[in-house]
Every structure is written in structure tokens, then in C-alpha cells.
Amino acid sequence: MKIKIMGTIVQNNFLDKFFPNGKTSVYGIIGNPISHSVSPYMQTQAFLKLKINAIYVPFEVQRGDISQVINSLKTLNIKGINVTVPYKEVILPYLDEIDQDALNIGSVNTIKIENKIARGFNTDAPGFILALKEENISVKNKNVIILGAGGTAKALAYILLKEKAKSIFLVNRTLEKAKKLEDSLKKYGNIKSYPLKNEILKDLIKQSDILINTTSIGLKKDDPPLFNYNFLKENKNLVVVDVIYFLTPLLKKAQEFSLKTIDG
Template sequence: MKKLFAVLGYPIGHSMSPIMLNDVLSYYEIDAHYHPFKVSPDELETAIRGLKAIGISGFNVTIPHKSAIIPFLDGVDDLALSIGAVNTVVNDNGKFIGYNTDGYGFIKGLNPYISSFSDKKVLVIGAGGAARAIYFTMAKMKPFALDITNRTVTKAEELIEACPFETRSKALSLEDAANHLNEYDVVIQTTMIGMYPNISETPISLRNLNPQSLVCDIIYNPLDTKFLIEARQKGATVQNGVEMFVYQGALAFEKWTGIFPDVKRMRENVLRFLEA
């Protein structure tokens, strides 16, 4: 019997996951289909019951359901529970178990540049849901320092306090972070500032950027945000949001099938779609 995988979101038409994951299902000759479901917030509980009734093998969860879905699951991984968000659900013998692959997906995308964070000073820009997933997961990697800057400093402080993993962290204003930017080995932009159509915006001044640093932006539309363009002009190594998107999908695929897929193939598919 053909297996079914899915992604739930509202809206959902923009999702690249079906293109990326249906291709690797076919590539590994898995008799399955990955389908996007548009599920409004007031339909979420009904949708989960329906997916369980038809025996779906697993599914992804995207905005606005990542936190709202938790009460409707049979279990949640400890990291996902601490983050307070689920993006991947596995059907484990009839029980829906939630995971969060966003943070690990981001960190796996850094593997070509960083093998250990123990001597790295890291700055996270933003204190929203994506920042929380990346910050909590990176805290497990025990970096030398892991600071957060946000327009509202109290939100950064609350995120640091909520983290269940011990780490050296400071909450900084945007101005303080910009003034000390030369101290950081890795700078991670997690907000939506600079996303299409607001492509002329940047979240923080890069005037003091260390040219030896790695600068990441989780946005992938456009592929080169103004933030990354300025960082590259300063001499820094840059990475856009495609790697995080591809690796979080690869980790979900592995949880469903036991196969860690060809990320190069997945990346090429995503880039073709974005460039088109």
C-alpha cells in the first residue's frame, strides 16, 4: 500500500517541501507520496484526527501550527518540547510523536565550515521561533559563548532563561551587538527582516563585522539578502537559508524512512525552484 507523507500549514501553496521530498522518495524507490495540506488553525485538531485515521506515515508542520500542534500529539521529543515547537511528526505504531529538526538542520548545514563550536563565539540575531530552535540546539553544542541580540532585549533575556542547557550567554541591544560585532566568529540572522519584498532592509549594522567570521541568514527569498551582500563585501563567508531548509527536510526524511537522503540532490532541486 502506498505510504502518505505530508506538510500542514496555512497558507501552504508556497511550500517547496513537496518538490524536494517527492523527488527523493522517487529516487530511493519508496512507494509513497508527499502532499501539502492547507489546514486553518481552527481545523488543526480535526486534521490530526483525520491523518491518524488514514494511517499517515509522517508529516511536517509549518507556520502557524508548530506550537499549536503539541497538545494533539501522543508524545514530543524533549528538545522539541523545550523549544515549544514541532516541525516533524512520526507515526510510531499508531502514535504521533513530534520532533524539531530546524536547529539540527541549521547546524548540519554549517558542517563544511565548523566542526566544533567549543572555541566559537556566536551571535544570534532575533528572539522568535526560529531563533529559539537554533539557540537551544546550538546550546547543546557547548559553544564558547552564545549571545542573543534583539530589538526588545527582554525577549532575548527570556529566551536565555528558558534554555534547559547551560551556556555562556548575554542578551544585547542591537546597538551593543553592532558595536561588538568584531568579537563574533559566527553571526546568525533569524528574523524575517530582508525577506522579499522588503529586500532593502537589514536587522543590524555590519560596520564592525569581523571579516574572518561566518555570517548566516535563514532567509532564502531572496537567496542573497542585503545583509549577506554587505557581509560578503566585508570579506566574511556567508550562507543563506537554503542549507537549513534542505537539512531539516533531510532529517525529517531520515526519521520517516531510516535513510539520510542525498542533500546535494535536494539542494539542487530547491535552487532550481527558487531561481525559476
């Protein structure tokens, strides 16, 4: 007999044998908030289609509990997790090993746990470049605006500089945080930080090729805009990227101006 789970048709005898039981591998994602994430649906659906005996679940972790996460995952024999905001940077001290690129970036988004060893990786960076290449977009000699100065911003700025972007314009509400990020990455290329102000964004948009939002603004329907999105029309060749999974107000406005857009 066939039944449908999460939109995927599977054989009933497959469920009897594999899903879930004492041999089911558990993966997940930690963050706060986490209810918006579509990763549990996508990943578990992929496991079902590939007939892998595993599930992927969300874990909303309170900020005060982050120091306990890794030991808890080891104790529960969880195989691995993804890490999203706001823990991509603060989780580092609790890991046993960290990949060199992740060390250079200063943040991780993927943790593999094997033989009680927690290893951190950053797949944001190579994954982002791959997504651009799939859209036939090269960053070489391009000017790129990055909105935000958190872990994702650092990962993308790092890989963009390694891929020979001409300049990175790092824009953040807290200028001091952006400058700290600038200082950590300037050895890799040309990067400069700016405060998040309308008049500055308008000028930067005119001279840029790509604009990337790495903030969480746009996750909620009532989020205020980061800046006056009408400024996007100042550059008809601008590519607008939002790391959020769906069509955000930023992307929607960009599409109204017939700009190329990419979501997370």
C-alpha cells in the same frame, strides 16, 4: 518509455505501478505561509529518484485550526509532516509523544504518525550542527548572534550551548520574548538577550564569530532589513547564516564583504 517528472527521468511502468495509487504514502509540511517552501519539490523528487511510493505536499493551516491538525492527519493516514513557522511551538500540546531534545527545546519540526500515535521530534538542532561541520565550522568557544526568538531560534540556541559555544547573543524585536527564551535555556550555558537595535547589533557583530538569522525576514522581496547590513563589514571573520533556503539580502550583503555565508 521514459518520461520526466519534476526534472527526474522515470520509467513509465514505474508510474503505472507506484505513482500515485491506493498504497501511496503521503507526507507533507504545515505552516502559514507555506507557498514559499521548496520542501515539496525536493522531497517528492527524492521519492521519485529512490522509487519510493510516496508524495510530499504543502498544507497551509490557519492559526485557528491548529488544534485540529493532528487528528486530521491521523484520520487521513498521513505518515508524517514537517512543521514550519508559526507552529513549531504551538503544536506541542496536541502531540501524543515528544522526543526529549524536542521537549528541552520546546518546539518540533518533524512529526511521525504511526499506529495513530503522533510523535514529535526536532531535527533543526542536529541538522544545523551537521551543516556547520560540513563547512568545517566549529562552534566551540565561539560567540554567536541569533536573530529571532521563535522555535528555530530556541532549537539552535539549545544545540549551540550543548556544543559548548562560548556565548549566545539573542536579539529580537520584542525583548520580553527573547528574555523568556533566555530564561528557559540559561541552565545550558551563557545566553543573553538584547533588543533589535542598530547600535547594539553593530557592537555585537564586532565581538562575534557567527551570526544566524532565524526570522522570516528575507522571504519576501519587499521585506525591510533587520538592521543596517553594512555593519557586517565591521568583522571580516564573521560567518553569516540564514535559515531561509535561498540567497537573502542579508547573505548577499555578507558576500559583498567577502564573508563566509550559509543558507538554509
